Amino acid sequence: MKSAVETLEPTKVKLTVEVDYDELKPSIDHAYKHIAEQVTIPGFRKGKVPPRIIDQRVGWGAVVEHAVNDALSGFYGQAASEQKLRPLGQPSVEVTEIPAKAGEGQLKFAAEVEVRPEIELPALDGLDITVDSTEVTDEDVTERLDALRERFGTLVGVDRPAAEGDYVVIDLKAVIGDEEVDSVSGISYQIGSGNMLEGLDEALTGLSAGETTTFKAKLAGGEHEGEEADVTVTASTVKQRDLPEADDDFAQLASEFDTLEELTADLREQVASIKKSNQAVTARDQLLEKLLAAVEIPVPQGAVEAEVHRHLESENRLDDDKHRAEVTEDATQALKNQILLDTLAEQLKVKVGQEELVEYLVQASRQYGMDPQQFISTLDQGGQIPAMVGEVARSKALAVALRSIEVKDADGNVVDLTEFIGTDEEDAAEAPAAEESAESAESAESAESAESAESADSPAEAPAEEAPAEEKKPAKKAAAKKAPAKKATEEKAADEKPAKKPAARKTTKKADAEETTEA
Structure with a gap:
């Protein structure tokens, strides 16, 4: 097998391959065997039809097509390896010549493929x-301790306007024009988490239990994702997280x-x-x-x-x-x-x-x-x-x-x-x-x-x-x-x-x- 490479672009090459008949013959033999198992010819058992009969009844074209389809990927891979190509995608292959008849001729094909470009790395x-x-400050330790305390904290209802860090049970309704496109009720949200609608944190800050406000926001999901809606939010309850005292009892807990x-x-x-x-x-x-x-x-x-x-x-x-x-x-x-x-x-x-x-x-x-x-x-x-x-x-x-x-x-x-x-x-x-x-x-x-x-x-x-x-x-x-x-x-x-x-x-x-x- 002979192969050559032509660089078309920094990331694309053309690989041309020539395969002698003798190298293609194992695939041709396999094609004859496979076709013999598929066709029904009077006087012959399936799988026992001689190649010359297949040539007469089925045709050399079908045989060589089967053989080429079977062998093409292997020859391409071998040629790419010999040429030290580093493909980054599927090749586009064109078969330019096939053996004209049994016993003679060549398989020739060209494959264009994107490859890894050559780059020069710095020293x-x-x-x-x-x-x-890695110096550890007292603030680092305090922050970590506070994070642990929060895991053991309790939520307590408060009679005051909501502030950042508070947990608020809310009802939401989104309207586009005159159409209500979405609504949810009774969900808990921590102000400042920023994991719902843009503008929700600002709308809830300063809102007391039972109060309602409206703001504009782009919807984050659903059929109207990305569209701006008028959102009405009602705060049902406002709660703050009370942390346990940092003492020996907490350490044991x-x-x-x-x-x-x-x-x-x-x-x-x-x-x-x-x-x-x-x-x-x-x-x-x-x-x-x-x-x-x-x-x-x-x-x-x-x-x-x-x-x-x-x-x-x-x-x-x-x-x-x-x-x-x-x-x-x-x-x-x-x-x-x-x-x-x-x-x-x-x-x-x-x-x-x-x-x-x-x-x-x-x-x-x-x-x-x-x-x-x-x-x-x-x-x-x-x-x-x-x-x-x-x-x-x-x-x-x-x-x-x-x-x-x-x-x-x-x-x-x-x-x-x-x-x-x-x-x-x-x-x-x-x-x-x-x-x-x-x-x-x-x-x-x-x-x-x-x-x-x-x-x-x-x-x-x-x-x-x-x-x-x-x-x-x-x-x-x-x-x-x-x-x-x-x-x-x-x-x-x-x-x-x-x-x-x-x-x-x-x-x-x-x-x-x-x-x-x-x-």
Whole structure:
């Protein structure tokens, strides 16, 4: 087989392939066998019809068409691999020549496909990254203690105008013109949460129980989503949250500790741990931002459009131009990130260990609410495991890159992130997952795209996007954890319970059982 590549655009190439008859012959033999099992010809049993009879009764054209359709994806994948192409979408294939008769001729075809562009990354050791200090202040501890107290607070009715932080039981009615388009009654809302209608917080502030006011707002959902309506809100009751006193009794109620002093000491350790974790998050995010700012990344528009179409079609919003623009922007940025991280993983020769891959897949299965074994089996049957390896490699690439950079805090002190990004020695000790790296994932994706060579569908992709690997708490060895996501750490900071030992379970249990009650 011979192949050649012509660059059409920075992100698009034309691959021409010539296949000799001898290389196509196994597929031709398979075509004869398959057709023999399907046709009924007097004097011959099914499956036993000789090729010459098939040529006479069915025709050579049907045979060679069957053979080409069967072999095309394999030849495309082989040629793409030999030419070291990194496809980012489905190829458009045109067959230009087929064998004219049995025993002679060639198969020739051309495939146009969008590929990962070549980009030049800056030297990692020349990048400056600064993160916040891990110093814990008394205000940090007080804030964490107050958050715990709120979990054990009680709601008490008050006879005064509502203020920020109060809980108000409300009735809402939305009217557009003369038509009432929506209404709800008896729902509880905390002023300042901002999770309902825009302008609701302002309307409720200063409103006493039994009072009504009207304001204008754009509806957030339903048939009239985005349309402006006149909203009438009535406050039925106003309640404030009363917090328990921060004393030894509260410490015993909310944790395993006997005294408030012991509890606050543990909270201080928790805050320090969270700040340390946030340093890794900030360093990771800064590194990605600096790399993106330093490199011009051409984006394959066809791949973006395919992803946008898939996304909008799944939401049944193909005609929503405003949403299309938003999704296009997100898809473009996501593809830029992927191209950069794939290049970084390749440059750093990132390998994915078996343990790292399994841990990522188990975490992803939880996000999809599936049994881990069933989830992994489904991915394997769909040929998605190499894509998962690629996801882990991208996440790990940032962690490996951070090992080459001196990260400092705001005070100029060098920050040790080994706990979160691991070491080269640890990676060397881990067995690579069947030698699969970012490159092998791309090769597999190339072959996968070939299976639907003339399909308009978007390429298969891992369950994902905002990357499950980046949502896990950082850990020392797992690649998915070495590049922790900012969102995950912030949620950890907001939700973590006191007492880092068994008390964490005790506190959680109590807090869940004794959620805010009403007095």
